[in-house]
Amino acid sequence: MRSNFDFAPLLRSSIGFENLNRLLDSVTRAAEGDVGFPPYNIEKLGDDAYRITMAVAGFAREELDITVQENTLLVTGKAADEAQPAERTFLHRGIAKRAFERRFQLADVIKVTGASFENGLLNIELQREVPEHKKPRKVEIAEEATLIDGQTA
Structure with missing residues (x-):
């Protein structure tokens, strides 16, 4: 069964980039069968600072x-091939160390200003840098309208 989604009502009423991205991300994850590995957090550290923290235990x-690349942040993990010693037998293997690829769309x-890895957590630092020409600016309202040739209306 094929269904068409009409995103027009969402586009008219959504404010900000994150809400639409979150919706599309959840739709594509469901379609791809992604179970959310590895888990991650997105934190807002300040007005213009963010951090993505990914739990990559075992890597x-x-x-x-x-x-x-362009507006896409791609984080990949590929486990190195390790020869398992014969004396090592797992009764339960709950730490998933499978290859992964996680994409984030960036405005x-x-x-991306940096990354660090500590205690099985990968931290990616992000900074919002708005160019001067995109920053809001105040427009003064004149007392009376002036035509292009300098005459008043």
Whole structure:
């Protein structure tokens, strides 16, 4: 069964980039069968500072890769092939160490400023940098309207 979604009502009433992105992300995740691995948090640290924290237990720093291309942040993890010693037998293996690829759509004004890895958590620092020409500016209202040739109306 095929259904068409009409996003027009959402586009008219949504404010901000994140709400629409979150909706489309959830739709694509459901379609791809993504179960949310690895889990992540997005924090707002200040007016213009954000942090993405991903739980990547079992991965080494060398097995993780962060790439920014245009407005897409791509975080990938690929477990290194390790020869399992014969004396090591797992009765339960609950720490998932499978390859993953997680994409984040970034607004034009969001820049990735750095990343750190500590205690199984990958932290990606983001900064909102709005150019001067995109910042809001005050427009003064004149006392009376002036035509282009300098005459008043």
